[in-house]
Amino acid sequence: KAGVTQTPRYLIKTRGQQVTLSCSPISGHRSVSWYQQTPGQGLQFLFEYFSETQRNKGNFPGRFSGRQFSNSRSEMNVSTLELGDSALYLCASSPWGFGYEQYFGPGTRLTVT
Amino acid sequence: AQKITQTQPGMFVQEKEAVTLDCTYDTSDQSYGLFWYKQPSSGEMIFLIYQGSYDEQNATEGRYSLNFQKARKSANLVISASQLGDSAMYFCAMRETLSNFGNEKLTFGTGTRLTIIP
Numbered sequence: 001k002a003g004v005t006q007t008p009r010y011l012i013k014t015r016g017q018q019v020t021l022s023c024s025p026i027s028g029h030r031s032v033s034w035y036q037q038t039p040g041q042g043l044q045f046l047f048e049y050f051s052e053t054q055r056n057k058g059n060f061p062g063r064f065s066g067r068q069f070s071n072s073r074s075e076m077n078v079s080t081l082e083l084g085d086s087a088l089y090l091c092a093s094s095p096w097g098f099g100y101e102q103y104f105g106p107g108t109r110l111t112v113t
Numbered sequence: 114a115q116k117i118t119q120t121q122p123g124m125f126v127q128e129k130e131a132v133t134l135d136c137t138y139d140t141s142d143q144s145y146g147l148f149w150y151k152q153p154s155s156g157e158m159i160f161l162i163y164q165g166s167y168d169e170q171n172a173t174e175g176r177y178s179l180n181f182q183k184a185r186k187s188a189n190l191v192i193s194a195s196q197l198g199d200s201a202m203y204f205c206a207m208r209e210t211l212s213n214f215g216n217e218k219l220t221f222g223t224g225t226r227l228t229i230i231p
Binding site: 045056058098099105 | 157221
């Protein structure tokens with residue numbers, strides 16, 4: 001079974017721009033969660049999508065949004081990028097939800113200049 | 114207050130020895146879940162073990178076991194017979210319900226960097 005894939009792996013953007021990250025879950029997994037990892041704040045939960053609906057949400061501003069398609073692929077969008085958005089963005093998939101065993105992708109390293 | 118506390122920023126352990134990574138948590142939920150994840154230098158997070166708050170037995174997965182002490186709110190990870198490939202960052206995490214917002218949240222600790230010495 002193919003693992004979780006994330007594209008692109010690396011991205012450099014300028015402050016004020018927007019960015020879209022993509023995550024393809026393991027086949028059959030309906031839950032996709034997104035996480036931000038920074039040296040200062042550590043790992044933080046962004047949101048979870050399950051069957052195309054946002055089911056759970058962390059404490060991030062509205063500039064961070066996402067969606068999930070009928071094939072369970074998910075995208076995360078960050079608008080009006082700030083320097084502090086530079087981070088490793090990880091997505092994870094699970095058959096049931098983020099509160100159970102999850103399988104993580106390799107992450108997208110976003111650098112905002 | 115920190116929801117998940119990992120007090121050991123770094124640990125050095127001799128190969129083949131057992132190692133215990135500490136994790137304490139804080140929640141008022143009755144139903145919650147505790148996880149351990151491993152993050153090698155490649156960056157990919159790997160699920161190791163899960164313990165539900167109502168599980169009476171400590172969870173075990175191969176060389177990994179979770180020492181769950183509910184009254185003390187601790188969920189320590191024990192790795193038996195450590196191997197060089199165990200060198201990585203280890204994160205403790207907790208799933209809890211945010212009653213104010215009516216949804217669930219997963220909170221991670223700051224991690225422990227484990228280095229296995231040959």
